[in-house]
Amino acid sequence: MALFNRTPRAPLEYSRTLWLRGWVTAVMVFLYAPLIVLMVFSFNDSKRNVVWRGFSTKYYVKAWNDSTLVEALVNSLTIAALATLFSLVLGTFAAIMLWRFRFPFKGAVDGVMSLPIIVPEICLGVAFLIFFAAIDWPSGLIWPFNLSAITIAHITFCFPFVTMVVRSRLASFNKEQEEAAKDLGASEWQAFRDVLLPHIRPALVAGALLAFTLSLDDFVITFFTAGPDTITFPVKVYSMVRFSVTPVVNAASTVLIILTVVLTALALKYQGVKSIAESH
Amino acid sequence: MAEQNWKENRSSFFASALGPLLWTLVFFIVPMGIVWAYSFGRNAGLTEIDLVGTLDNYKRATEWLYLSIFAKSFGVAAMVTLICLIVGFPVAMAITFASEKWRPWLLLGIMLPFWTNLLVRTYALMMLMGSQGYANKALGGLWGGASWLKTLIGLEPLPTWEPVQLLFNNFAVVFGLVYVHLPFMVLPLYSALDRLDRSLIEASLDLGAGHFRTIMKIVVPLAMPGIFAGVMITLIPALGAYLTPDLMGGTDSQMIANVIERQFKRANDWPFGAALSFMLIYAMFILIALQGLRKKPAETH
Amino acid sequence: MTEAKLPIISIQNITKRYPGAPVAAVDNVSLDIMPGEFFVLLGPSGCGKTTLLRMIAGFEIPTSGTILIDGQDMAAVPPNKRPVNMVFQSYAVFPHMSVEQNVGYGLRIAGVGGDEISSRVREALELVKLDGLEKRKPDQLSGGQRQRVALARSLVMRPKVLLLDEPLSALDAKLRAQMQFELSDLQDEVGITFVTVTHDQDEALSMAGRIAVMNKGEVAQLATPSDLYEYPANRFVADFVGSVNLFEGKLTLDEPDRAAVDCPGLGKVYLNHGVTGSHGSDVWVALRPEKIYLHVPGEGKAIRAAAQDAPEDHNLARGHIKGMSYLGDITLFEIKLDSGAMIRVSRPNLSRHDQEDFTWDDRVSMHWRADSPVVLLS
């Protein structure tokens, strides 16, 4: 890093001022140090988290042998995958509807559809708890149908995010392109598939990533919606953190962090840092 | 670009509208409606709730005890937002003015934590801040250094270092919320600063203003929409935060979300919990309305 | 005054290389700009004009070389401390401030008293004819008005030098012509040194006292507008400023008071003055379209009479009209010479029917005066 290079600084090269570099470095350390320490100590050969006793993977083995933990992870990934799929479809349709059509009460529909983004998680969680209790949603079904309530809740708060991302991408779409396609003989559906879909693809990737991580991330809503037999990964980790801090939590968390990084890297490889950042 | 009237293309309109509208109706409006109805109900038996249309729940929710918790939650959220703004603004500046090569990576550096599991991040921070954690060790090291300096100039050394309790108090809650919400603040700030015409900054410098004055008089006023967006994106989730105060707070640092949770999971007073939920939602609406009052509404991110 | 005036800006061997760029944006440029001058930097897009101007203002750091303003080395002086002000290409009028606040901004920063600020702001707005619009916000102004706000905002600071980066490029043709005059008048009135950047040669010729033509980061020629046009120093300048016919040839006669060039394309060219260049060397002849007379062949006497300042067979050419465009004040002809080369000739429409004198495929002859061609070595 050219921290101390001598070429004089032009006035707007703020990021070359020493104090700003120090500031950014400090913020990055603040953001990453806890995660890195957590990951490092997942390999610690000691029950207590604070003293390094040598390298070991035994807590990964332990985590792997903890069947409820593995089950929770599988549940979480299943829910996230389903929620992403449904959110993408619903969110894209909603975005296209709001972008393309004029219809009565459009402002109200738009507002209500983006409400799940701003309503606090706790309120949504409470609402789902009451809702599923009131309509007597069947519980104790076989896997994966026992996850349906949680999945429905996740779709509800994920798809408005997809709508938002896709809609901002649609704003840059030139409608004449679609008209040109139709002029050349494409049907409504062909025009959608061949012209509109390629244009919003970066937003779909970003929206999928967002929906997947939001779903995987969610604790509060799941906490209220989950029955005793439907444990998700965050709920499991929560109870582990609450009742016993063991390095197994570190190991499980490390797996999740690595999963996030891999997902991000995949999205980046597919789309490039810039477009992901922009569609945010 | 002109929008199409839905009547001109009914089949396409219904194809795109039916799913989202139905879903929103059944799985969002109906549940919220039930909560709203419950907030006027009364507990009758262990699982029965009578919808009697009473305002008792709201009366109780506006008692001093609960109002003070609301006020405190708001105070904590406001403080968290302010700290995020102060910490995040220079970071957003640095990203905006970084070289082409560095900018995407800095952005990624901010976004990766945003994508990482909230619980994992909170747990990681707790691990670091525990009484045996590294934060305490670092402070102890500083203390030892100071003590050594004092002996160097011939003074009494400081008393031996006692680990401080960093967790389970209000400080921990604020610290944890800042840790969690910082990326939320930086991203809208960055997108507002990035849109700023650089020649405006240059013009200000050219007219004799220093960098600090340029930032205060030109950059900040013009980045106001982004600042408002960042404030809202940080303030609203911080106000409704559950996990951080629950895990990192002490007995006196419960926020409103924790009180709501207690009504459902422990106290089993659903109508009262529903009323508190709606109070929180109304508070959000007021905040958003306040933002809407500004002349140019800030674009949501 | 006995002692020579000192330059207000002295640019000495300035080079700017952007990181990662293969060639320098500004390459070893040296210039002196005199106090009170209207100086124009002219050149095609990307030749480094803006970069040079921004180095004077302090927004770019030169890779090497020195910039002196009023005799003082500017290397360590930040933009906000330099005695120059800049009018930006995009105007950079602060959108959240009224006209008045924009113009008063620099004075407020400098800590000037309230009364003085308002009187000086009023004065500056009068100067640029914006009085009455004090309370408007920039988005309620036209492009030309915004440009004048930017101008007033800089003028009010009473800088030693005003730097203007393509100040008129965003305006329509009419307004631009008007603003060109206004800028010149203003400069006369305030007596401040103006350094203006433009890629529009008409703008440069009409406003400038002196012009530096830049090409690929280097100064191709530094001269007054008329010298630049009539005595271009090289093919680049001849071609960039105005339009020109260029022919390759060999110097066949090289005496102190006359010269001749043999051009395979154009024929024999005679000049009634000496040129720099040695006998037999390869040169180019530049001939402006408006300096060529057009005749119907057979008006032989007239030709000989007109070309009498040159020896027989010199400064004459014949060809066919291959293209014509009527531009109102003049008509432009594309003529294919007998040698196969093309030449452009313009002819003023002195009477209403002049454009009917010639038409496509007409055979024509041309001649030009012995002081019209310019011999270029590079």
Ligand SMILES: Nc1ncnc2c1ncn2[C@@H]1O[C@H](COP(=O)(O)OP(=O)(O)OP(=O)(O)O)[C@@H](O)[C@H]1O
């Ligand atoms: N910030 C920069 N980084 C890298 N290269 C640059 C930068 N600014 C300008 N250049 C390059 O330097 C050269 C000169 O640019 P400059 O802006 O000075 O041209 P100009 O003469 O003002 O052109 P124009 O008439 O189009 O404004 C160009 O090739 C340009 O691509």
Ligand SMILES: [Mg+2]
């Ligand atoms: Mg330029």
